[in-house]
Amino acid sequence: MSTFVLVHGAWHSGRCWERVVPLLAAAGHRVYAPSLTGYGDKAHLLGPDVGLDTHVDDVVGLITEEDLRDVVLVGHSYAGLVISSAANRIPERVAHLVYLDAMVPEDGESAVDVQPVTRQLIAHAEKSGSGWRVPPMPEQPAPFGLFGVTDPADVAWLRGMLSDQPVRCLQQAVRMDNPALRAIPRTHIHNVGAMPEGVMRRPVPPIQPNGTPAQVRELPTGHDCMITMPAELSGLLLKIGAA
Template sequence: MTTYLLVHGAWHTGECWTRVTPLLEAAGHRVLAPTLTGYGDTAHLAGPEVGLDTHVADVTGLIREEDLTDVVLVGHSYAGLVISSVANELPDRIARLVYLDAMVPEDGESAADVLPVTQGLIDLALASESGWRVPPMPELPPPAGLFGVTDPDDVAWLRTMLSDQPVRCLQQPVRLDNPATRAIPRTHIHCTVKPEGFSRRPVPAVQPNGTPAEIWELPTGHDCMITMPVELSELLLKLA
């Protein structure tokens, strides 16, 4: 049995994994898909003090509380920053990092460093009335849709999950100063349908642990756990 810990990205909740979780569980594996602080049922906790460190603490706390080991740690989008810092703190408990259409940082980088277009969102939030709220990205014409979701029913469902992102999440840097983190194997899953302006940083041909990079693709938009849950689950099951 493999333990999958699925971490949602900015603006979302753990509910976004609803179509993936039963498929992994049906194959005999354990799946956890928490909602990070400030989203969903804890949206009332969102504020200027909530940041990347808050979400790293959410995940490391869950790993310790559940005494999880040999975890396949999956981070979607912004959560690439989260899982990187989690691995830095608990490298002995992580079997593999999976960057699911995610930001892949180096030590000391923030979201704006990894994805420069994010700086525009930060600037707007700082200049807004709240000074910290980053609203979800708007729905675009197909094929971009709402985070890559274009089916009307799926868009309506996704809208029930979305809430504002605290700007501090996009400002705080990732810590990757633990040498043991470099030994953890990585898998990158890229969604190939991308809106204009969102260029992906190339994945180095060699992983930090010295092995060849492992890159898989799904021919869909950003929220592949909603649009292609079966195909995504099949890829994740290869890692069991």
């Protein structure tokens, strides 16, 4: 039995994994898909002081309070930053890091460093009435849709769970200075459907920090593959958990 902790990206909530959780659980695994502070059942906690460090605390707190070990820690999109810092704090509890169409940082980097287009989002938020709220990306014509989701029913469902993202999440730096972090194996899952203009993906180095060959998988879909290809994504995660 593996233990999966699935961490959603910016603007989303833990509900985005609803099609994946039962597939992993049906295979006999423990699965946690929390909503980070400011989203889902924690939406009332959204505020300007919520940042990357808040979300790292969320994930570390869940893993330690539930005494989870050998965790397959999955981070989607922005949550690539979250899982990196979380694993840096508790590397002894993490068996595998999965970067799911995610930001993949180096020590000391923020979302702006990894994905420069976020500078525009921050500038827009700072000029808005709140000064700190970054609204969700707007829906675009197919094939881009809303985070890669184009089915009208799915778009409506997804839109209903989205919340604003605090600027602080995009400004705080990742901490990856624990030598034990380098030993944790990684898998990168890239969604290779249509990518909006301005969004970039860093090349994956051929060798992982632990010295083994890079593990890169692809899904032929848009960004929110947990909604558009849940069975295929679950299949990849099950293989990773069994490795």
